[in-house]
Amino acid sequence: xxxxxxxxxxxxxxxxxxxxxxxxxxxxxxxxxxxxxxxxxxxxxxxxxxxxxxxxxxxxxxxxxxxxxxxxxxxxxxxxxxxxxxxxxxxxxxxxxxxxxxxxxxxxxxxxxxxxxxxxxxxxxxxxxxxxxxxxxxxxxxxxxxxxxxxxxxxxxxxxxxxxxxxxxxxxxxxxxxxxxxxxxxxxxxxxxxxxxxxxxxxxxxxxxxxxxxxxxxxxxxxxxxxxxxxxxxxxxxxxxxxxxxxxxxxxxxxxxxxxxxxxxxxxxxxxxxxxxxxxxxxxxxxxxxxxxxxxxxxxxxxxxxxxxxxxxxxxxxxxxxxxxxxxxxxxxxxxxxxxxxxxxxxxxxxxxxxxxxxxxxxxxxxxxxxxxxx
Numbered sequence: 001x002x003x004x005x006x007x008x009x010x011x012x013x014x015x016x017x018x019x020x021x022x023x024x025x026x027x028x029x030x031x032x033x034x035x036x037x038x039x040x041x042x043x044x045x046x047x048x049x050x051x052x053x054x055x056x057x058x059x060x061x062x063x064x065x066x067x068x069x070x071x072x073x074x075x076x077x078x079x080x081x082x083x084x085x086x087x088x089x090x091x092x093x094x095x096x097x098x099x100x101x102x103x104x105x106x107x108x109x110x111x112x113x114x115x116x117x118x119x120x121x122x123x124x125x126x127x128x129x130x131x132x133x134x135x136x137x138x139x140x141x142x143x144x145x146x147x148x149x150x151x152x153x154x155x156x157x158x159x160x161x162x163x164x165x166x167x168x169x170x171x172x173x174x175x176x177x178x179x180x181x182x183x184x185x186x187x188x189x190x191x192x193x194x195x196x197x198x199x200x201x202x203x204x205x206x207x208x209x210x211x212x213x214x215x216x217x218x219x220x221x222x223x224x225x226x227x228x229x230x231x232x233x234x235x236x237x238x239x240x241x242x243x244x245x246x247x248x249x250x251x252x253x254x255x256x257x258x259x260x261x262x263x264x265x266x267x268x269x270x271x272x273x274x275x276x277x278x279x280x281x282x283x284x285x286x287x288x289x290x291x292x293x294x295x296x297x298x299x300x301x302x303x304x305x306x307x308x309x310x311x312x313x314x315x316x317x318x319x320x321x322x323x324x325x326x327x328x329x330x331x332x333x334x335x336x337x338x339x340x341x342x343x344x345x346x347x348x349x350x351x352x353x354x355x356x357x358x359x360x361x362x363x364x365x366x367x368x369x370x371x372x373x374x375x
Contacts, residue, residue, distance in 0.1 A: 003067045010074045011158040017078060024163025025083035026221065029346065033263045033285045033309045037343035041336055041372030042083045044167075044311070045320070045361050046352045048090070049109070051076040053355050058107040062088055066147050070154035077164065080358065082365050085159055087151050087215070089169035090226060090352060093144035094211050095179035097130050097137055102179075115182040120196040127180075130207035132214035145211070149218045156219030168220035170212045170255075172227030172266075173247035176204040183229060190239050197243060205247045212255045216262050223255065223264045224288075231270035233292075237278070245278050252283045265311060269351055273297065280306040290350035291315040295338040303344045310339055311346040314364060320349055321356045325363040332367035340372060347372065 001009075018024070022039040023031070031038040051072035052062045062069035073085040091110050096102040099116035116138075117123040128138055132145045148168075155166045171179070177200045178186050189197045212223060229235070230244040252264055265286035266279055272293060279287055280302050286309035287302045289295070295313060302308045312335065314320055319331045332347060339345040347368045353361075 003065075003071055007067065007071050007074060007154070007158065010071065010078055011161065014074065014078050014158065014162050014164075017081070018162055026163045026165045029083055029165055029222070030263065032344055032346050033265075035303065035307060035309060035342075035344035037374040040374060041340050041345060041347050041368045043347045043365050043368035043372070044084045045080075045082055045314075045349045045364055046086065046089070046316075047073070047076055047082075047361070048086060048088065048352050049107075050353050050355055050361070054079070054358060059109070060104060060106045063091065063104060063144065064147070066150040066154060069151050070158075073155060074158055080361050080365050081369070082361070084165050084167050084222065085155050086224075087148055087155070087166070087168045087220070088144075089167075089224060090171075091144060092171070092179050093148060094130060094171050094207065095176055096141075097132075097134070097143050097145050098127055098180060098207060099138040100179055101139060112179050112182070115180055115185075117181045117200065120193070120200070124196070124199060124203070127203060129203075130210050132211055145214075149214060152215055152218040152220055160219070165221040166219055167222040167224055168215035168218070169224050169226065170208055170215065170251075171204075172225050172230065172244070173201050173204040173208060173251060174229045174244045175227055176208060177201055178229045180204065186229070187234070190235070190243060194242075201243060201247045205251050208251055209254045209258075212251065213258050216255070216259050221262065223262060224267060225252070225264060225284075226267050228269040230268050230272075230275075232272050232274055233270035237274045240275050241278055245282065248279075249282045256283060265309070267311075267351070276301045277306065280308045285309060286311050286346065288348060289313045291318070295335055299339055299341075299345070303342065309344045309346065311348040312339070313348065313350045316349045316351050316353045316356075320360050320364070321354050323360065325359050328360045328363040329367055332364050333371050336367065336372045340374075343374070 028038040101114035103113040263285045267288035288311040
């Protein structure tokens with residue numbers, strides 16, 4: 001059976017499966033993002049390469065085949081019943097499209113092989129502004145951006161019919177800058193060459209506005225902005241406040257002006273307890289935290305004090321990959337008990353999942369559907 005026929009068949013199954021739901025997944029997530037109580041806690045494991053493995057394929061198969069990746073996402077949400085599909089997130093495609101060399105492996109996430117900017121004064125003027133529809137990168141290799149847009153459009157056709165939101169990934173400016181300059185060099189430049197860092201951040205921000213608008217136009221309902229280089233495990237609060245916060249705020253508010261209906265959440269890996277207030281004041285709709293941040297504390301800061309939805313935070317490796325289904329169940333119950341009060345909470349994995357068992361993701365989803373019901 002060809003892949004387009006498979007997509008059509010799985011769409012019919014999704015519709016039959018969800019026809020009696022009290023709320024659609026779209027309604028459920030939007031209600032949580034607006035700080036209200038839906039019928040139950042929404043649940044969104046960040047499934048990327050997992051879904052490809054679950055249909056017997058490898059990571060690179062999904063990178064180069066939008067139809068296959070869309071089918072894998074739809075198959076997974078049908079089998080496991082969570083609330084949001086993803087595009088092929090966090091593959092650094094924006095930076096590759098502007099000149100950095102990204103190494104893609106057969107069955108592992110991509111890696112920055114050669115950053116474009118080796119000398120600021122020589123290389124910044126040579127940076128080409130991102131074009132989402134350009135077929136080739138500056139290196140002459142196929143650009144992943146048109147493929148990502150096609151994935152989003154394919155997912156949207158099915159998901160819109162069945163009330164499922166489509167999420168698309170946008171790098172944060174500092175992550176994009178790190179992939180253009182190299183993370184270690186950029187870290188040293190914050191103190192030694194701040195003016196050039198600011199110039200690079202401005203260019204990164206402008207290019208990500210273009211990409212963010214493109215994924216919204218393609219059909220994304222929710223944007224995920226990821227900023228691992230802004231983590232408390234990597235930079236101080238002062239560095240975050242000086243460099244990351246202004247660029248994030250500019251990007252988020254620009255995308256909100258482009259489409260006020262689009263929801264945007266910000267995820268930063270590691271411990272961000274000391275900068276949750278800054279993250280929340282970027283104009284974001286939701287904050288996604290990983291397992292290093294206490295949910296009770298994060299809920300007080302983001303939801304109770306500053307009026308932003310909270311997402312998190314089951315450990316993707318220690319629990320979802322290495323734990324048993326009972327471990328997942330206990331952790332999911334703990335997260336819900338700490339996060340659900342008053343609404344404005346989404347049960348989520350702490351980051352993109354490595355390859356994990358369907359059984360463990362199913363346990364996470366089941367807890368949301370049984371223990372996360374609002375009376």
